Amino acid sequence: MHPESNPAPAARPTSAQAAQKFYIKTFGCQMNVADSERMAALLAEQGMTPADEVEDAHVIILNGCTVREKAVHKAISTLGSYHKAGRKNAIKPVIGIGGCVGQLEKEQLFKQAPYLDFVFGTDTIDNLPEIVNRVQNGEKHVVFADFDKSMDYSTETKVHGHKAxxxxxxxxxxxxxxxxxxxxxxxxxxxxxxxxxxxxxxxxxxxxxxxxxxxxxxxxxxxxxxxxxxxxxxxxxxxxxxxxxxxxxxxxxxxxxxxxxxxxxxxxxxxxxxxxxxxxxxxxxxxxxxxxxxxxxxxxxxxxxxxxxxxxxxxxxxxxxxxxxxxxxxxxxxxxxxxxxxxxxxxxxxxxxxxxxxxxxxxxxxxxxxxxxxxxxxxxxxxxxxxxxxxxxxxxxxxxxxxxxxxxxxxxxxxxxxxNFAECVGKTYEILVEGEARNQNLVEKNRVEKNRVEKGTAAEIESGAKPVAAGGRVWMGRTGCNRVVNFVSDSNRNLLGKFFDVKIIAASRLSLQGELVVTPTFAEDAANAKVEFSNPMSALSNPMSELMTSEVVS
Missing domain, CATH: 3.80.30.20 (tm_1862 like domain)
Known part of the structure; x- marks a missing residue:
């Protein structure tokens, strides 16, 4: 069924929902990432908390992309794997799909994935709490995918948790x-x-x-x-x-x-x-x-x-x-x-x-x-x-x-x-720390990357590589001009969401490695940020990893 033109008021959380967990998977552009952040905030307002694994979720949502045909197929395939995962325990989650896939395909998605419980579009995200409530109360195949045809656009950015x-x-x-x-x-x-x-x-x-x-x-x-x-x-x-x-x-x-x-x-x-x-x-x-x-x-x-x-x-x-x-x-x-x-x-x-x-x-x-x-x-x-x-x-x-x-x-x-990246070696940049690097062994990472780089196309990566000390961590951030920088902190302190000056000591064709110019102290932390930041992607199953990038086709 379709909603009326005016969005329905947000559903009140039930005691059951307050104990529930949600899992959101995001494919596509930064607009989709922002939409997923909004979904997470809306569900959190109902008392739900993010699940670390899809198997633990009571509500599973895939926010899909339609820019390429491959992205649509990937979304449907991923939904199938989530459906199988949900059947392995006693939770019996409700499963929905949104974003551009939901907006474009609407009811057709139920034919491709009969186990789907609901579909919603890009203009009906704020109806998500109501949609989930209706499905959990027994309604089948709910569709909220009508466009808001007015030319007015007013909204408030919703974020889940504290972040930089x-x-x-x-x-x-x-x-x-x-x-x-x-x-x-x-x-x-x-x-x-x-x-x-x-x-x-x-x-x-x-x-x-x-x-x-x-x-x-x-x-x-x-x-x-x-x-x-x-x-x-x-x-x-x-x-x-x-x-x-x-x-x-x-x-x-x-x-x-x-x-x-x-x-x-x-x-x-x-x-x-x-x-x-x-x-x-x-x-x-x-x-x-x-x-x-x-x-x-x-x-x-x-x-x-x-x-x-x-x-x-x-x-x-x-x-x-x-x-x-x-x-x-x-x-x-x-x-x-x-x-x-x-x-x-x-x-x-x-x-x-x-x-x-x-x-x-x-x-x-x-x-x-x-x-x-x-x-x-x-x-x-x-x-x-x-x-x-x-x-x-x-x-x-x-x-x-x-x-x-x-x-x-x-x-x-x-x-x-x-x-271009090799020209950065020796320079110092202000970095906003976005999270821990996926690969915590920079020396091994650089050795692998060095083998992929043709002679003369990049700086010698291993020459400046810094091993990770016991108890240390490898962090990732970006320069103002959007270059990715990995750097080592010998402290186990949480640097997420803070700005630091980092000197570049090595370069690959994909990223830079740097070292902190000044070791972080508690006093600098207090001056750097007024709040402690939680992981900005915790509720979204690391959606930044699903941003549209290109890989060499084998």
Whole structure:
């Protein structure tokens, strides 16, 4: 059954729910990670607690992605394994699926997975407590997947537990309708929050101990456009780098939001602002100017990192993709950005094997990597998605060719990343500690990585490797420009959510190894953070490991 247009009030927790545990698995983008964080907070408000293992959960939720066909298959397969795991004990959990998969597939999912209890979409997350309550009271195959068709968008960021980082949705939906992309069909039309509401939201998070926020939207450059509830501000003249008209007079825009957060006295303890994702078509000079140093009028808290998806290095392929930008304009944007701030780390998304892509056009994408010198790329072989315009094109690039091109692209980028990362050795960066490194043996990790690195493409990794002392731990964090850094602390103290200066002593093609410039002390801990931070991913079964990344296809 479907809900009415207006969301139902949150269900009151029952005594049974108060003793229950939930398990959330996340596939996809950072927007999905933020949505899962919201789900965890909503269930926690009902008295539930996160389960470490799926077998211990009374409520199992998979937050799925539909960007690629493979992601949908993976979601269904994972659900099947969870169903089997749930039957091994006496809990008999309720199982649901949400996110873009739930929004797109709706009732069809019950045919693929008859054991499913409920399906919900991207606009009905706040109905989750009610949905779970109804299923646990005996209702079968509950569906909440209607779009909110109003153009208003107002929300409050929910986080589960105390942490130093938070994702903040500033808008949702996309009106670009690129020919290959399913997102407009799973996230709906563009809607923005107001600047005042977002700033208040961020200030509230900062008061709770958050020191880094990532502003989220399918296309943050469209923030404020068409917002019917926006408080009119003085018109600002924008000069988009490709000559397009900027926001209409009186509309809020994304650079204004960045500056409002940066300058608000309630956000004085905020250290970093990140954002994702952008579209080259709307990437304005005003936004580029935000990356300047504060002395030159830039936004002081804005991290020197930009993720700007380009998708292809070929103008003809870009036209087929419906991207509406040309590669020359993209190059001009990158050059202007690098002139303003050479330290900005740039990453991008790329698709290989798009219908009719020739070998020569693929080579143009290789040349793109050489020219821009990305820190990292997220690359995928083209996968037709139902309902998109590209799905009507002949998928005429064989899978073998797609995979071969993907491998070549990734290997080429690894060489570029290796050279770029090697230049970091000897430098000191401020790191926000995000958690313990998966591999606690850095020496062994570096030895394996060294064997994979071709001569001349990266620094000698083992030369600076530092063994882990007894009782010590290996931590992972990121620089402002989004490079991953692993470092050893000989103390067993919890460094999660704190900032430290780390000197880089070794580099691979994928990450950096560093050492603390100053050994943490209790006094520094007190100055560094006002609260103790729990593991930010504890309720989400480490969803960051499921963010869309690319691996070499064997």
């Amino acid at each position: 980082q938070a994702f903040v949705n500033i808008m949702k939906g996309c009106d670009k309708y690129c020919s290959y992309c399913i997102v407009p069909f799973t996230r709906g039309r563009e809607k923005s929050r107001t600047i005042d509401e977002v700033v208040f939201d961020v200030a509230r998070l900062v008061a709770g101990g958050v020191r880094e926020v990532t502003l989220l939207g399918q296309n943050v450059n469209s923030f404020g456009k068409g917002n019917e509830n926006v408080k009119k501000r003085e018109p600002q003249e924008l000069n988009n780098i490709i000559g397009k008209v900027g926001p209409r007079a009186g509309e809020e825009n994304f650079p204004q939001l960045l500056r409002a957060i940066d300058q608000d006295p309630r956000c004085v303890n905020l250290k970093r602002i990140r954002f994702t994702s952008s579209h080259p078509l709307d990437f304005s000079d005003e936004l580029i100017n935000c990356y300047a140093t504060p002395e030159k009028g830039g936004v002081a808290k804005l991290s020197p990192h930009l993720h700007l998806p380009v998708q292809s290095g070929s103008n003809r392929v870009l036209q087929k993709m419906g991207r509406h930008h040309r590669i020359e304009h993209y190059f001009a944007q990158m050059e202007r950005l690098r002139e303003l701030n050479p330290e900005v780390g740039i990453t991008t998304d790329l698709i290989v094997g798009f219908p009719t892509e020739t070998e020569e056009e693929f080579e143009e994408t290789i040349k793109l990597l050489d020219r821009v010198q990305y820190y990292n790329i997220f690359a995928f072989a083209y996968s037709p998605r139902p309902g998109t315009r590209a799905a009507k094109l002949p998928d005429d690039v064989p899978d073998s060719v797609k995979n071969e091109r993907l491998n070549r692209l990734l290997q080429h980028q690894l060489e570029i990343s290796g050279r």
